[in-house]
Amino acid sequence: MRRELSLEIVRVTELAALASARWMGKGMKNEADGAATSAMRKMFDSVPIHGTVVIGEGEMDEAPMLYIGEKVGNGQGCEVDVAVDPVEGTELVANGLNHALAVIAIADKGQLLHAPDMYMEKLACGPMLKGRLSLDDPLHETIRKAAYHLNKEIGDITVSILDRERHAEHIRILRELGVRIKLLSAGDVAGAIATAFQESGVDLYVGSGGAPEGVLAAAALYCLEGELQGRLMPLDEEDHKRCQAMGIVDPHKILYMKDMVGDDDVIFAATGITPGDFVSGVRFLPNQRAETESIVMRAATKTIRYIKSSHYMPSKIEMM
Structure with missing residues (x-):
């Protein structure tokens, strides 16, 4: 892939973030998501790629745009394969909470996993723990190994996990171990990526979340030299058939980075909609201007760029 695509896709996430941020705190998550999706789709028309959406807003009959295929x-x-989440954290935007992102990952054709829309068990970590942990290990063993390799006391380990009823047992074990827990109301992708940024203070991300979000997080962590291991969680025979239709013969096996994002080049971009651990949110300024902050990464070069942009909104609104 051409390196210029890094900046091209940032323009796409920026417009999606600007469109969604206008709905921040208004309690209307569907409107926030719809505005971002429409803006993202329009901006894609200017990007020099032959792209196919492999992770998007749903199947063709479920989504009017950015549908799979x-x-x-x-x-x-x-x-290229294209994975998108126009608003990663629609509830966050609706309620004016932190960590909402507009996200895109692209890779050479055939590299990104066509993840079915179901839950995935996940274990994410930064570079220092890459290759040292296993999703097959019990949670207490994972924590013990992480503390050992990070040269930390167990009580100083910070674990991020979605605040969901299905995670009650995970949270019980973590509390018994005495680790620090960061409960997330939403923001599956941001929660996993945070493990690769020391300033976030997060060492591990555990628990289950959306499989498509797992692939997006894996793309980012691949660029950051971190790791995400995943395992699909089909509920019934119909889910098993969906996995097989997408080429996943054994949905219960551990999916490693090469299974989710291949072993070639990947470009990942995210623009903050609301403030987060590694990018700030959209700020609307006087004189019809707005400011965005984005991160864009490329696996082939390990380059990480932070881009702060000032936008004249009248010129953007016509594209939304």
């Missing part, structure tokens, strides 16, 4: 880009340039 939709072609995006202006038809010039390389063939």
Whole structure:
């Protein structure tokens, strides 16, 4: 993939973030998501790729745009897989809470896992723990290993997990161990990525969340030299058939980074909608301007860029 695509896809996440942020705190998550999705789809028309959406807003009959299988880009340039989440954390935007993002990952055609829309058990960590942990281990053993390799006391380990009833047993074990817990109301992708940023203070991300979000987080962690291990959680025979239709013969096996994002080049971009651990949120300024902060990463070069942009909103609104 051409390196210029890094900046091209940031323009897409920026417009999605600007569109969604206008709904922040208004209690209308569907409107926030719809605005971001529409803006993202329009901006894709200017990106020089032959793109196919492999992770998006749903199947063709479920989503009017950015549906799985939709072609995006202006038809010039390389063939790529595209994974999108126009608003990662719609509830966060609706309630004016932190950590909402507009997210895109692209990779060469055939590299990104076509993850079915179901839960995935996950274990995410930063570079210092890469290759040292296993999703097969009991949670208490994972914590013990993490503390050992990070040279920390167990009580100084910080674990991030979604605040869900299904995680009650995980949380009980973590509390018994005495680790520090960061409960997330939403923000599955941001929660996993935070493990690769020392300033976030998060050492591990555990628990289950959406499988598509797992692939997006894996793309980011691949660029950051971190790791995400995942295992799909099909509920019934219909879920098993969906996995097999997407080429996943054994849905119960551990999915490693190479299974989710391949072993070639990946570009990941995220723009903050609301403030988070590694990018700030959209700020609306006087004189019809707005400010965004984005992060864009490329696996091939291990380059990480932070981009702060000032936008003249009248020129953006016509594109939303």
